[in-house]
Amino acid sequence: METIKAIIIDDESLARDLVRSYLGACQDIEILGEYSDGFQGLKAINELDPDLVFLDVQMPKLTGFEMLELLDKPCNIVFTTAYNEYAIKAFEHNAIDYLLKPFSNERFQNAVRKVKERISNSVTSEDQIEKIKNHNDSSDELLTRVVVKSRNKIDVIAIDKIKYFEAQDDYVMIYTNEGRYLKQKTMKYFESHLSPKEFCRIHRTYLVKIDWIAQLQPYEKDHWIVILKTGESLNVSRNGFKQLKLQLEI
Amino acid sequence: MQHPLLKNRFAIPIYIAAWAFLAMLLFMIGWYFEGRTIYDSAVNAFSFSFPLLILGACIWFVVIYTSIESLGLFHFLLHHLTAGIVVVGIWISSAYQLRTMWFGATSEGFDYLIPVHWQIFMAFGMYDYIVIVYYLVMYYRNFQDKLVRESELKELVKEAELTALKSQINPHFLFNSLNSVSSLTLSKPELSREMLVKLSTYLRYSLAQNLKELNNLSNELSNIRLYMEIEKVRFGDRLQLHFDLSPNCGKLKIPNLILQPLYENAIKFGVHESLEPVCVLTKCRFENDVLKIDISNNFDRDSVPAKGNGIGLHNIQERLHLIYGRADLMRVVKREDQFTVYLEFPQSL
Numbered sequence: 001m002e003t004i005k006a007i008i009i010d011d012e013s014l015a016r017d018l019v020r021s022y023l024g025a026c027q028d029i030e031i032l033g034e035y036s037d038g039f040q041g042l043k044a045i046n047e048l049d050p051d052l053v054f055l056d057v058q059m060p061k062l063t064g065f066e067m068l069e070l071l072d073k074p075c076n077i078v079f080t081t082a083y084n085e086y087a088i089k090a091f092e093h094n095a096i097d098y099l100l101k102p103f104s105n106e107r108f109q110n111a112v113r114k115v116k117e118r119i120s121n122s123v124t125s126e127d128q129i130e131k132i133k134n135h136n137d138s139s140d141e142l143l144t145r146v147v148v149k150s151r152n153k154i155d156v157i158a159i160d161k162i163k164y165f166e167a168q169d170d171y172v173m174i175y176t177n178e179g180r181y182l183k184q185k186t187m188k189y190f191e192s193h194l195s196p197k198e199f200c201r202i203h204r205t206y207l208v209k210i211d212w213i214a215q216l217q218p219y220e221k222d223h224w225i226v227i228l229k230t231g232e233s234l235n236v237s238r239n240g241f242k243q244l245k246l247q248l249e250i
Numbered sequence: 251m252q253h254p255l256l257k258n259r260f261a262i263p264i265y266i267a268a269w270a271f272l273a274m275l276l277f278m279i280g281w282y283f284e285g286r287t288i289y290d291s292a293v294n295a296f297s298f299s300f301p302l303l304i305l306g307a308c309i310w311f312v313v314i315y316t317s318i319e320s321l322g323l324f325h326f327l328l329h330h331l332t333a334g335i336v337v338v339g340i341w342i343s344s345a346y347q348l349r350t351m352w353f354g355a356t357s358e359g360f361d362y363l364i365p366v367h368w369q370i371f372m373a374f375g376m377y378d379y380i381v382i383v384y385y386l387v388m389y390y391r392n393f394q395d396k397l398v399r400e401s402e403l404k405e406l407v408k409e410a411e412l413t414a415l416k417s418q419i420n421p422h423f424l425f426n427s428l429n430s431v432s433s434l435t436l437s438k439p440e441l442s443r444e445m446l447v448k449l450s451t452y453l454r455y456s457l458a459q460n461l462k463e464l465n466n467l468s469n470e471l472s473n474i475r476l477y478m479e480i481e482k483v484r485f486g487d488r489l490q491l492h493f494d495l496s497p498n499c500g501k502l503k504i505p506n507l508i509l510q511p512l513y514e515n516a517i518k519f520g521v522h523e524s525l526e527p528v529c530v531l532t533k534c535r536f537e538n539d540v541l542k543i544d545i546s547n548n549f550d551r552d553s554v555p556a557k558g559n560g561i562g563l564h565n566i567q568e569r570l571h572l573i574y575g576r577a578d579l580m581r582v583v584k585r586e587d588q589f590t591v592y593l594e595f596p597q598s599l
Contacts, residue, residue, distance in 0.1 A: 011522075012426070012484050018433035037525055058422075060523050061553060082425035101429035 004119060007048065008034045009041035009064070010056040010080065015101065019054050019080065022108045029112070038062025039154065042070055050075060052115050057081040057090075061156065066147040068093055070154060076118060078111050143193045146174060148181040155181055159198075163228060165190055165207040177230070200247045202226055202240035210247060253310050254387045269306070272376075273299040297348040298369070301341045306380050309337065313384040330381060338373040342366065419456055420514060423481075424449075430484050445483055452476040456507065464573075467534065467541065468500035474513055478530065481517055489521050490529040499534045502541040504595045505573055509545070511562035512591050516547040519589070524550035539597050546590035563591075 006029050010016045016034045023029050032048050035041040037059050045053060055077050057064040064079065065086070079090045082101040090098045096118050097111035146162075148155045157176060166173040167187045174181045191201055201207050208226060215227040216236070224236040226244075236244065255261045273295045280291030312333045318326045364372075427449055434442030455473045471493070482489050513530065520528040533544040563582060570579045574596055581592040 012430065013486060014430040014433040014437075014484065015426075017437055018429065021433075021436045058522060060525050060550070082422045082429065101425050102432040103429075 002028075004029045004052055004115070005032050005048070005050045006030065006052040006054065007032050007041070007044055007050045008054045009036075009038070009044075009059070009067075010034075010054070011036050011059045012056075015056065015080065019108075022105050023112075025105075025109070026112055028116075038064065038067040042067050042154070045075060046072055051119055052076045052078065054078050054080055057083055057086050062147060062154070065089065065093065066145075066156075070147060070149045076115055078115065141193070142195055143190075146181075146183060148174065148183050150181070157181060159194065163209055163212045163230065163232075164234065167205045175232075196247065200240070200244050202244055203235050203237045206234045206240070208234060216244070251314055251388070251391070253307070254384070254391075255307055255310075265306070266303075269299060269303050272302070293349060293353050294364070297352075298345045298364075300348060301344040302376065305337055305341055306376075309333075309377065309380050310384055312337075313381055313388065334374055334377045337377055338370055341373050342369055345369075419453065423514070426484060427480050434483075441483070445480065448476050448480050452480065456510070464503040465506040466500065467502045467504055470504055470506060470509060471495075471532075471534075473507075474509055474532075477510070477513060481521070485517075485521050488524070488527055489517070490527055492529060492531045494531065494533045496535040498536050499541065502536060502595070502597055504541065504543075505569055508566055508569060509543070509593075511566060512545050515562055516545070516589075520547040520549045523553040524548075526550065536597075541595040541597060543593045543595070544590060545593075546588055548587050549589055551587045566593075 006023065008016050008019050008031065010019070013036070016036075020031060020034070023031060029052070032050055033044055035044050038061055041053075041055070041059075042062070044050075053075055055064045055067070057079060058081065062070075064081075068077065074094060077090075077093065077095045078097045078099060079086070079095050080099045080101060080103070084100055087098045096114050099107065099111055144159055146157045146159070148157060157174060161176045161178070163175045163177065165187065166175065168182070170184060170186075171182050172185050172187055172190060174183055187201070187204075187207055190207055191199070194207075198210060199207055200210055208228075212228045212230070213226050214229045217225050217227060217233075219225045222238070224241050226234045226236055228234070255265055276295035276298055277291045280286045280294050281288055284291075286294075312330070316326060316329045316333075321329065427445070431442050431445050431449070434445060452473060455469075455476075475491075475493070478489070478491050482491065516528070516530045520530070528547055528549065530545070530547045533542075535542050563580070567577070567580055570593075571577050576596075579594045579596075583590045583592065
């Protein structure tokens with residue numbers, strides 16, 4: 001069997017030390033590097049293309065999950081975290097294993113065994129990549145921020161800053177005061193992961209932050225448009241109008 | 251309080267049955283024991299009992315507004331004597347009216363079949379009887395309400411205690427610290443032992459306290475120091491601590507564990523979200539009989555933190571309000587990259 005190339009991403013150095021010393025017993029695993037936050041981790045994965053990543057969830061700037069969203073291609077992930085509430089989400093992201101801190105060496109070696117099995121009958125197909133990119137996670141936790149990768153940088157956008165979302169084929173365009181960002185997700189994903197008190201789906205193509213609405217104007221017969229505080233006008237569909245009336249309680 | 255006749259769907263049928271029984275009794279007395287004609291007995295039984303059908307229901311309103319606890323015995327009896335006279339007066343006179351209206355005047359007048367003084371005596375008896383039944387209903391109902399309320403209250407207290415306990419020790423802090431200990435056992439066993447001792451001391455202190463008590467600032471701060479030192483083992487140079495204490499502060503009192511959530515926040519929103527070192531600064535001083543504590547930390551301006559629910563700060567505000575009766579003892583200031591909480595603890599309670 002070939003050596004497995006691994007990296008460790010965790011913001012606590014002691015936690016990284018532990019993983020490294022547990023890995024000391026595995027001769028066929030080589031550690032390419034250790035990283036203490038999501039940005040570094042992301043860069044390392046894209047550059048080094050490791051076979052295996054040990055990943056913490058709670059890290060500064062970019063959480064483990066946000067980092068996964070930004071990967072160009074999926075890789076084998078073993079989560080190491082003290083939070084048991086992310087387990088389901090982790091397996092939805094195709095994690096190989098989920099280690100709850102503190103974990104024993106036995107438990108750790110068990111995870112390594114699973115990794116080897118997964119790698120030896122590798123099934124990384126194009127399908128799987130698509131599945132991960134487009135997967136709508138079923139957790140009902142509301143988003144507080146969105147991470148977007150453009151050609152040369154990563155933007156972390158606070159939900160509070162977003163004015164509206166616009167559907168564009170397989171993508172969603174996110175509009176803020178600073179600019180617009182393209183994200184590969186569905187409108188349905190955002191609709192179900194944002195508070196219905198704050199956002200309203202006024203049209204098949206638009207999901208708008210209610211706070212930004214300045215006016216609701218009639219436009220031709222049976223037709224309405226929404227004018228934002230910054231001047232943009234967006235179409236409102238018949239269903240969207242009903243929805244908006246419901247949410248504004250008018 | 252709702253009228254007992256409307257409260258239960260069986261109440262009205264039972265009430266009517268009781269009334270019919272009384273009317274039947276009156277009829278039997280007239281016809282069987284006194285030997286009057288069936289007609290005379292029926293007229294008398296009906297006219298005498300019919301007013302009671304309405305009056306009986308109305309007496310409830312006398313009962314609910316006349317309680318022995320608020321009036322005292324003398325006024326209580328006076329109330330019922332007055333109400334009784336009014337009720338009996340209406341009763342006897344309407345019974346007479348009914349009789350003469352439907353069946354014509356008789357030579358016996360008020361004394362028809364039963365002498366009027368016996369009628370009054372009977373009416374008073376009935377009044378007392380009904381009043382007693384209503385009081386029983388009312389006391390029973392109050393008693394049941396009290397039981398329900400008590401169990402609800404107990405539930406609430408328990409819930410409050412549970413959340414208080416939960417908020418004292420953050421499980422993620424515990425598990426992450428244990429993970430650090432686990433790591434240290436391999437690399438620096440000496441340090442791991444030290445950390446376990448710190449963790450145990452911290453846990454013992456946090457678990458032992460009764461939340462109502464006031465405690466010495468020095469005790470509280472040494473517990474905070476333990477907590478922050480444990481966190482420092484986890485975060486290394488990313489966390490820096492400064493304590494600035496006036497010498498006369500140690501013996502002053504603060505509610506126990508009240509500062510803990512503030513340091514947890516500093517870790518959560520400062521250290522967790524920043525790549526740069528975060529400094530947590532604590533200042534304590536004693537001015538005008540008031541202990542003033544400022545806790546501040548810098549944070550990464552660009553970070554987009556996961557939103558907190560604000561429960562930690564809200565709880566502190568609530569507790570201060572409960573203990574000192576003032577709502578202005580905590581102030582939170584967020585400047586560009588500095589988060590500061592100003593607290594005041596009056597020393598003369």
